[in-house]
Amino acid sequence: MSTTELTAASTPASVGRHGKWRRWVHRIDAATPARRDRTVDALRAVAMLGVVIGHWLVSALVADPGRPGVLTNHSPLAGFPGAAPVSWLLQLLGPFFFAGGYAAARGSRGRAALPWLAGRLRRLGLPVLALAAVFVPLLAALPALGVPGPTRQVVWSLVSHPLWFLLVYLLLTASTPVLRTLTVRCGLWWLVPLVGTIGLIDTMRPAGLPSWLALAVVPLGWAVPYVLGIGLAEGALTERAGAVLLPVGVVAGAALIGAGYPASAVGVPGDGWSNLDPPSLFTLALAAAQLGLFLLLRGRLAALLRRPAVWAPIALLNLAAMTIFCWxxxxxxxxxxAGLPFGQVPGLLSPVGGDWFALRLLWFPAFAAVLVGCCLLFHRVETLAARRPRAVPTG
Known part of the structure; x- marks a missing residue:
């Protein structure tokens, strides 16, 4: 859709003028071109929510009662191996890269490569620069403010670590013309040797991968769902493929766990190695199952998303995706x-225990409220980055 049109439709001022939710959602619906694939936007929105909820669940900050002001980060999954299936539901980076590949293929069609790439870099880069403008001076000031070293490390880790995906995303975005050409000429069969390469590297994991090799595998692994998204945009992947991807992904994932792969889709201390760092065959199997389910449900989802009240929140989540991710x-x-002066607040700063997950969920409204505040402050940066001189069809 035209970002300028949707931004105008989705501002709080617009809601105030019309005063009613019904007219607001119809305004957003009317600003959406008929050519836009709402199902891919819904997939991206669900993937973004999965990332946010997943990070809020697996980042267990614990206050040290013996050292005031000291926070340490723990993985609640380490003490709850039965929670591994939750990671299968919330680790949705495969669908996220899939949606990115689809959008890149659609958005670059008929456009010169360099201007299109410059626009994409601007859209991705400006929100990150806004984040850096806040946290670079803040992190530099923390030692002078007396913040303990472990706490500074937690802040740096939580803010910077999720941004790794942007580097991979930028690399794949820059490679879109080549990936799209390969997909158009060869279909999706050229992914077979790529998947085989991931499997070969997996055999080396128990002994430990060299750091350079682990870094090289990351974009190779995420290229698979990214290219599948290109395939959907170019007609090389159809909804019927869901009937293959879903059972193959489920069976392959179960077989890999039986063969000794970690059951969790994310890294867990004590597992020996992580399915996510770099992406393993299990990660690709999980992505295949998730995308297969999406393709099978795509027709029904398209019908549901034609309802303005269903489409409006999906559109807003997509419009603010980078702001949400960064903050x-x-x-x-x-x-x-805010809870640090009160010690080990249950579910917030307490050690992981039997009821920790239930208590953690009680804090989600507070996290969400602060995130909404951050979006209100910084979403203008993403909106500025997304403006184009003319409406351009995207995925």
């Missing part, structure tokens, strides 16, 4: 620091 860990940190 969701800030929301977690802000609430955690």
């Amino acid at each position: 969701h860990q800030t929301a977690l940190l802000a609430v955690s620091f």
Whole structure:
């Protein structure tokens, strides 16, 4: 859709003028071109929510009662191996890269490569620069403010670590013309040797991968769902493929766990190695199952998304996707620091225990409220980055 049109439709001022939710959602619906694939936007929105909820669940900050002001980060999954299936539901980076590949293929069609790439870099880069403008001076000031070293490390880790995906995303975005050409000429069969390469590297994991090799595998692994998204945009992947991807992904994932792969879709201390760092065959199997389910449900989802009240929140989540991603860990940190004077607040700063997950969920409204505040402050940067001189069809 035209970002300028949708932004105008989705501002609080617009809601105030019309005064009713019904007219607001119809305004957003009317600003959406008929050519836009709403199902891919819905997939991206669900993937973004999965990332946010997942990070809020697996980032267990614990206050040290013996050292005031000291926070340490723990993985609640380490003490709850039965929670591994939750990671299968919330680790949705495969669908996220899939949606990115689809949008890149659609958005670059008929456009010169360099201007299109410059626009994409601007859209991705400006929100990150806004985040850096806040946290670079803040991190530099923390030692002078007397913040303990472990706490500074937690802040740096939570804010910077999620941004790794942007580097991979930028690399794949820059490679879109080549990936799209390969997909158009060869279909999706050229992914077979790529998947085989991931499997070969997996055999080396128990002995430990060299750091350079692990870094090289990351974009190779995420290229698979990214290219599948290109395939959907170019007609090389159809909804019927869901009937293959879903059972193959489920069976392959179960077989890999039986063969000794970690059951969790994310890294867990004590597992020996992580399915996510770099992406393993299990990660690709999980992505295949998730995308297969999406393709099978795509027709029904398209019909549902034609309802303005269903489409409006999906559209807003997509419009603010980068802002949400950049600032969701800030929301977690802000609430955690607010609770620090009160010690080991249950579910917020307490050690992981039997009821920790239930208590953690009670803090989600506070995290969400702070995140909404961050979005109200910084979403203008993303809106500015997304403006184009003319409406351009995207995925």
